[in-house]
Amino acid sequence: xxxxxxxxxxxxxxxxxxxxxxxxxxxxxxxxxxxxxxxxxxxxxxxxxxxxxxxxxxxxxxxxxxxxxxxxxxxxxxxxxxxxxxxxxxxxxxxxxxxxxxxxxxxxxxxxxxxxxxxxxxxxxxxxxxxxxxxxxxxxxxxxxxxxxxxxxxxxxxxxxxxxxxxxxxxxxxxxxxxxxxxxxxxxxxxxxxxxxxxxxxxxxxxxxxxxxxxxxxxxxxxxxxxxxxxxxxxxxxxxxxxxxxxxxxxxxxxxxxxxxxxxxxxxx
Ligand SMILES: Nc1ncnc2c1ncn2[C@@H]1O[C@H](COP(=O)(O)OP(=O)(O)OP(=O)(O)O)[C@@H](O)[C@H]1O
Ligand SMILES: [Mg+2]
Numbered sequence: 001x002x003x004x005x006x007x008x009x010x011x012x013x014x015x016x017x018x019x020x021x022x023x024x025x026x027x028x029x030x031x032x033x034x035x036x037x038x039x040x041x042x043x044x045x046x047x048x049x050x051x052x053x054x055x056x057x058x059x060x061x062x063x064x065x066x067x068x069x070x071x072x073x074x075x076x077x078x079x080x081x082x083x084x085x086x087x088x089x090x091x092x093x094x095x096x097x098x099x100x101x102x103x104x105x106x107x108x109x110x111x112x113x114x115x116x117x118x119x120x121x122x123x124x125x126x127x128x129x130x131x132x133x134x135x136x137x138x139x140x141x142x143x144x145x146x147x148x149x150x151x152x153x154x155x156x157x158x159x160x161x162x163x164x165x166x167x168x169x170x171x172x173x174x175x176x177x178x179x180x181x182x183x184x185x186x187x188x189x190x191x192x193x194x195x196x197x198x199x200x201x202x203x204x205x206x207x208x209x210x211x212x213x214x215x216x217x218x219x220x221x222x223x224x225x226x227x228x229x230x231x232x233x234x235x236x237x238x239x240x241x242x243x244x245x246x247x248x249x250x251x252x253x254x255x256x257x258x259x260x261x262x263x264x265x266x267x268x269x
Pocket of ligand 1: 046047050
């Protein structure tokens with residue numbers, strides 16, 4: 001019998017260090033540091049334009065960070081080079097980023113479904129084109145994901161014939177089909193009529209109960225309170241305040257967090 005010690009488990013799924021993002025002269029993210037452990041459910045709040053979507057887009061590399069480091073499962077994404085002036089530049093290959101995007105799934109406010117494909121076609125798309133899965137197997141997997149979000153009977157409908165809540169659930173099924181380690185939600189309910197918000201939040205709640213690791217940008221402060229293991233408040237391109245839902249949402253210490261929450265006066269626990 002060998003006595004080799006098991007490798008220490010890496011408790012960090014995602015580690016973000018000094019992440020910055022500029023658009024031209026405008027610096028939107030000014031140094032984000034964030035550690036996400038498996039099972040974390042992180043709610044992200046902040047005023048419009050504070051950079052919440054930009055942060056999520058940088059985490060699945062729809063936007064490339066201007067500088068800083070993203071580590072996924074203990075490996076740095078991209079290849080870092082130290083420049084003559086001592087700064088570090090990171091080169092990203094599309095091939096690597098395609099792999100990262102399968103590990104970090106994203107659900108958008110506007111669903112982003114392909115209008116010319118059925119619900120089933122939308123959920124299968126990534127399995128077939130990105131993962132190269134055979135169509136028969138992809139069909140089976142996609143049907144299972146649609147069933148999971150309560151839409152088995154809508155598999156053959158086109159998005160134009162689905163309600164907003166159903167479209168968003170198809171988008172969630174599409175993200176789940178790739179079996180991501182981390183799920184990012186960017187205001188998944190804010191494009192929905194109020195009566196359709198609940199069905200989408202229930203699906204997100206069920207994913208949380210399965211122990212999935214998720215980052216959720218939301219203005220639904222009440223949902224964030226019950227959903228999150230940790231809450232981040234973003235302002236001026238940095239994490240301005242963070243803590244448990246009780247700390248940040250009930251007893252915020254920073255005046256800007258207090259002012260933001262006071263504006264969301266529909267807030268009830
Ligand atoms: N592709 C882009 N090119 C130029 N500027 C951009 C781009 N994307 C975002 N910005 C700018 O970055 C800032 C942050 O935008 P972002 O969409 O991340 O904010 P947000 O916090 O998600 O806002 P909201 O709550 O309204 O969704 C805004 O000033 C926006 O105009
Ligand atoms: Mg946004």
